[in-house]
Amino acid sequence: MANFRTHITVAAAGGMLIAYAGWKGQLWPPSQAVVMIALVTFGGILPDIDADRSHSIRLIFNLLSVPALVLGALLLQPWLTPGRY
Template sequence: MANFRTHITVAAAGGTLMAYVGWQAQWWVAPQALLVIALVAFGGILPDIDADRSRSIRLIFNILSVPSLVLGVLLLQPWLTPGLLL
């Protein structure tokens, strides 16, 4: 069975190839091609999420933690006061 490194490498290479072909065929513009690469690479690490001590689970939670924190602060900003948290 393939490991994390194999999954992410093959998915990133496949996503890059697919994004380049789509960009050359004018199916999407360059920023969308970058999104295609990111989404295919993300999909490539999903087979590893059920493994014990999974690197992909740690990677997913680390990537999603910062945007979740920022979104939470932005949504709750009207109810937060600067001195209350300290």
């Protein structure tokens, strides 16, 4: 069974190949090609998600923690007050 590094490397390379081919074939613009690379790479790390010491779980939670924090701060902004020294 392949490890995390192999999954993410092959998925990123495959995503770049698919994105480039679609961009050259005028199926999508470059901005969507970048999204395609990200989605294929994310899908490539999912087979490693059920491992006991999964790098995928840590990566996913680390990547999602920042947007969750920003979203929470934006949603709670009316009730938050600036700190005072």
